[in-house]
Amino acid sequence: MRILLIVLILLAAPMVSAPAWAVQPDEVLEDPALEARARALSTGLRCVVCRNESIDESNAELARDMRIILRERLVAGDTDAQAVQYLVDRYGEYVLLNPQRDGVNLILWVSAPVLLLLGLGVAAMALRRRTRPEVPLTEAEKARLEEILKE
Amino acid sequence: MIVELGHYALILAFAISLIQSVVPLVGAHKGWGDWMAAAHPMASAQFALVAISFGALTWAFVTSDFSVALVVDNSHTAKPMIYKISGVWGNHEGSLLLWVLILVLFGACAAWFGGNLPATLQARVLAVQSSIGAAFMAFTIFTSNPFTRMSFPPFDGRDLNPLLQDPGLAFHPPFLYLGYVGLSMAFSFAVAALIEGRVDAAWGRWVRPWTLAAWVFLTIGIALGSWWAYYELGWGGFWFWDPVENASFMPWLFATALLHSAIVVEKRETLKAWTILLAILGFGFSLLGTFIVRSGLLTSVHAFASDPERGVFILMIFAFFMGVALTLFAWRGAAMEAKGVFSTVSRESALVLNNVLLAVSSFVVFVGTMWPLVAEMFFDRVLSVGPPFFNAAFTPFMVALAVVLPVGAVLPWKRGDVVKAARSMWGVAVLAVATGALVWVMQTGGSIMAPIGVVLGVWVVVGALADLWHRAGRAGIADRLRRMSQLPRADWGKATAHAGLGVTIFAIAALMGWETEDIRVAHIGQSFEHEGYTLTLTDVRRVEGPNYVSTMGFVDVARDGRLVAQLTPEKRIYPAAGMPTTEAGIDYGLFRDVYLALGDPQEGGGWALRTYIKPFANWLWGGCILMALGGLISLSDRRFRVAAGARRAPSGATPAE
Numbered sequence: 140m141r142i143l144l145i146v147l148i149l150l151a152a153p154m155v156s157a158p159a160w161a162v163q164p165d166e167v168l169e170d171p172a173l174e175a176r177a178r179a180l181s182t183g184l185r186c187v188v189c190r191n192e193s194i195d196e197s198n199a200e201l202a203r204d205m206r207i208i209l210r211e212r213l214v215a216g217d218t219d220a221q222a223v224q225y226l227v228d229r230y231g232e233y234v235l236l237n238p239q240r241d242g243v244n245l246i247l248w249v250s251a252p253v254l255l256l257l258g259l260g261v262a263a264m265a266l267r268r269r270t271r272p273e274v275p276l277t278e279a280e281k282a283r284l285e286e287i288l289k290e
Numbered sequence: 291m292i293v294e295l296g297h298y299a300l301i302l303a304f305a306i307s308l309i310q311s312v313v314p315l316v317g318a319h320k321g322w323g324d325w326m327a328a329a330h331p332m333a334s335a336q337f338a339l340v341a342i343s344f345g346a347l348t349w350a351f352v353t354s355d356f357s358v359a360l361v362v363d364n365s366h367t368a369k370p371m372i373y374k375i376s377g378v379w380g381n382h383e384g385s386l387l388l389w390v391l392i393l394v395l396f397g398a399c400a401a402w403f404g405g406n407l408p409a410t411l412q413a414r415v416l417a418v419q420s421s422i423g424a425a426f427m428a429f430t431i432f433t434s435n436p437f438t439r440m441s442f443p444p445f446d447g448r449d450l451n452p453l454l455q456d457p458g459l460a461f462h463p464p465f466l467y468l469g470y471v472g473l474s475m476a477f478s479f480a481v482a483a484l485i486e487g488r489v490d491a492a493w494g495r496w497v498r499p500w501t502l503a504a505w506v507f508l509t510i511g512i513a514l515g516s517w518w519a520y521y522e523l524g525w526g527g528f529w530f531w532d533p534v535e536n537a538s539f540m541p542w543l544f545a546t547a548l549l550h551s552a553i554v555v556e557k558r559e560t561l562k563a564w565t566i567l568l569a570i571l572g573f574g575f576s577l578l579g580t581f582i583v584r585s586g587l588l589t590s591v592h593a594f595a596s597d598p599e600r601g602v603f604i605l606m607i608f609a610f611f612m613g614v615a616l617t618l619f620a621w622r623g624a625a626m627e628a629k630g631v632f633s634t635v636s637r638e639s640a641l642v643l644n645n646v647l648l649a650v651s652s653f654v655v656f657v658g659t660m661w662p663l664v665a666e667m668f669f670d671r672v673l674s675v676g677p678p679f680f681n682a683a684f685t686p687f688m689v690a691l692a693v694v695l696p697v698g699a700v701l702p703w704k705r706g707d708v709v710k711a712a713r714s715m716w717g718v719a720v721l722a723v724a725t726g727a728l729v730w731v732m733q734t735g736g737s738i739m740a741p742i743g744v745v746l747g748v749w750v751v752v753g754a755l756a757d758l759w760h761r762a763g764r765a766g767i768a769d770r771l772r773r774m775s776q777l778p779r780a781d782w783g784k785a786t787a788h789a790g791l792g793v794t795i796f797a798i799a800a801l802m803g804w805e806t807e808d809i810r811v812a813h814i815g816q817s818f819e820h821e822g823y824t825l826t827l828t829d830v831r832r833v834e835g836p837n838y839v840s841t842m843g844f845v846d847v848a849r850d851g852r853l854v855a856q857l858t859p860e861k862r863i864y865p866a867a868g869m870p871t872t873e874a875g876i877d878y879g880l881f882r883d884v885y886l887a888l889g890d891p892q893e894g895g896g897w898a899l900r901t902y903i904k905p906f907a908n909w910l911w912g913g914c915i916l917m918a919l920g921g922l923i924s925l926s927d928r929r930f931r932v933a934a935g936a937r938r939a940p941s942g943a944t945p946a947e
Contacts (some may be wrong), residue, residue: 163889164811164898185674191532193676196525236676238661243669250657251650251683258646263563266639 162195163203168210177210180219182211184226185234187205204228291360296346297437299318300387303339304427306332311421314413315485326413333401333416336394336423344378344391347436351378360436366449366866368837370651373745375531376460379739383436385463389580392464392471393423396500400475407496422474423735426609433600438660449837449866458518465511466538469575472504473541476548477573477615480566484618489626494897497569500923501532503546512538524872524887526909528801531680536659537579541651544572545646554641558703561638562626563619568645570615575652577608578737619872634703640698640706651687658683659707659778659863675902692746692795695788696753700760718756722749729854736803743799749831750792754785783822787920810883813896821903823884824848830888838862839874843888843897847877849858859888859899883907 153259161180178195184205186197194202194209205226212222213259226234310332317325350358350475354367365374379385397419404412453459457602479497520528529535546566554561560867585601612797632638658675665671696718701711726745733740762773763783763931808820812827819825829844840860847855857875864871875886882905889898 232673237678251654258650
């Protein structure tokens with residue numbers, strides 16, 4: 140029972156709290172260019188056991204494994220896309236913090252411009268009602284105006 | 291006994307709130323003065339009863355009454371007093387009681403200070419506000435009773451979540467609730483106006499300070515939360531686009547839009563239907579935020595209640611209030627006759643653009659937050675929507691807003707001239723671009739983000755000052771400065787808040803563009819260099835706190851041979867909750883923070899240590915404080931004080947007719 144409790148606490152800890160410990164010194168690659176690529180990629184990959192944390196931020200054991208796998212792929216000569224695909228193949232689309240631009244996800248990606256156009260359209264319609272263009276004077280009014288001015 | 295008294299008071303308040311949501315409505319409809327007036331003592335009584343109830347719960351926490359289940363789950367005798375008190379709202383049930391307390395307080399304020407409102411409008415506002423109160427009291431009593439007793443009280447409590455044992459987070463929820471609930475006031479006014487079928491300048495004059503106050507509280511609450519994340523989570527992030535953060539950000543965006551459009555209602559008596567819709571949606575997003583946080587539907591770091599029963603209850607509250615309000619709006623909204631006519635180029639139109647950008651950006655955040663749920667439920671795709679999406683989809687709106695703001699703010703009411711307004715801002719634009727270009731050249735390479743942030747920041751900040759400068763009129767410098775100091779406080783509030791936004795935009799860009807990081811194994815006694823600083827880990831010690839054990843590193847930070855700061859990054863363990871937390875060691879500075887986080891001991895000896903230089907980090911929260919300060923200055927404007935004074939006038943004076 141006590142062991143179960145400890146296991147639960149250990150499992151729960153990285154999920155409820157996020158104490159520092161993301162990239163560890165021993166994970167850092169020798170080649171600064173490769174390391175920079177690894178860091179940039181890992182901010183866009185989700186730690187799958189965490190709540191809304193990238194593997195770059197997370198201190199979970201699994202996040203560490205994912206960081207190491209990512210670096211291994213980069214060292215092996217994968218391109219950025221290949222290395223990310225390698226993780227997607229294993230953990231699913233869920234690891235991508237930047238959602239793919241395909242299928243139904245297109246709805247998500249076009250939502251901002253579409254909503255903006257919609258908002259501007261509604262506003263333009265509302266404004267048209269408020270802003271009446273100035274109607275030129277009719278002939279009768281012009282005559283009346285001249286009459287007044289003459290007086 | 292005291293705890294039962296609290297429970298009883300809450301039930302009594304619930305009963306009164308039910309009566310108060312019906313009687314004044316009927317009174318206003320039939321024109322019965324005494325039925326309308328009945329709302330006043332009921333609103334006061336509700337407040338008194340809920341205050342007693344909240345006081346009873348606080349009493350249980352302060353005295354560590356472990357026969358109450360909530361106290362057992364969220365408190366501990368060894369906890370410092372301030373966290374015993376903040377523990378009252380550091381959990382689902384208690385925070386809900388705080389929600390209700392603020393809700394009835396605002397309702398009581400509308401009764402106490404709303405004497406200058408038309409009697410029917412006031413009665414309807416009080417009834418609507420009370421119905422919201424009734425819904426949340428029912429929620430508290432039936433699903434989340436904070437007063438439940440334990441049959442076998444334990445010897446000691448399980449302690450409050452250690453992440454919440456922090457000054458920043460102790461006051462983060464109350465401010466957020468003041469903001470959320472402040473929006474309920476705007477909602478009540480909107481619904482009351484729809485029932486009434488009339489909106490006039492007096493309505494705008496009342497809605498605006500409530501919205502402004504709510505907005506100030508939300509701004510402070512969000513800034514506190516962000517600051518907390520910065521120093522507590524151990525790597526200095528300040529915004530994560532977490533669903534729970536978004537839940538507070540969406541109402542903030544709506545409140546911002548609402549307080550701008552309420553200005554138009556008040557000053558120009560137009561955009562009425564639009565403003566009412568914003569008021570309804572603003573509170574709708576507050577409720578939705580509550581739902582997201584409480585249901586645990588979109589689980590995140592903050593979700594402290596994951597119980598479907600509660601989620602369904604809040605969803606019903608949300609559906610009821612939004613359904614009724616939007617139906618009323620569809621039915622009566624068109625009847626809100628607009629008086630002021632304005633041309634396409636005018637302050638009014640600029641504010642409409644502001645509203646569109648803010649409201650749409652809020653909807654974009656909403657779509658991004660809910661998309662994983664929608665994709666999983668309807669398209670069978672398990673996916674994440676994270677910061678890359680939000681940064682890409684949301685940032686353009688804020689950039690557009692910052693670009694338009696200084697010109698829109700100087701456009702005259704009714705009819706303006708873009709060329710003329712732009713001409714007065716021409717110098718500011720040149721200054722902004724020149725500064726940005728200078729920074730771009732000086733930083734030699736690196737991301738373009740920071741220079742763009744500089745351009746926008748200078749444009750907005752100097753634009754706000756230039757607005758004041760132009761407003762003072764043509765005169766010698768001394769005369770102008772004197773006249774500037776005599777401008778209405780609303781003008782100063784506007785300039786301050788706008789400048790705050792500029793500062794925040796700049797700080798975000800600078801922080802993201804220029805931050806540097808160093809990860810290494812530091813050995814005790816050994817020095818290393820980072821960005822011109824010499825850092826020495828002098829010692830790592832075990833330190834006992836009141837209710838935690840800390841592993842504390844001691845780091846000397848020197849620059850040019852001179853000691854700048856001695857920092858103590860920590861890792862804490864709270865034994866009662868069995869949870870670790872980190873406390874970063876931060877040397878706050880005007881132009882940069884030196885930020886240290888201590889990691890684990892390494893196998894070959896030494897400690898993992900991360901060092902960050904965070905440029906202009908404090909400017910981020912400084913900008914938020916400026917925004918909130920601008921709101922407060924605006925609230926203290928003579929106009930509102932006159933409105934407050936006017937309520938005393940009718941009682942003494944006899945009517946003229």
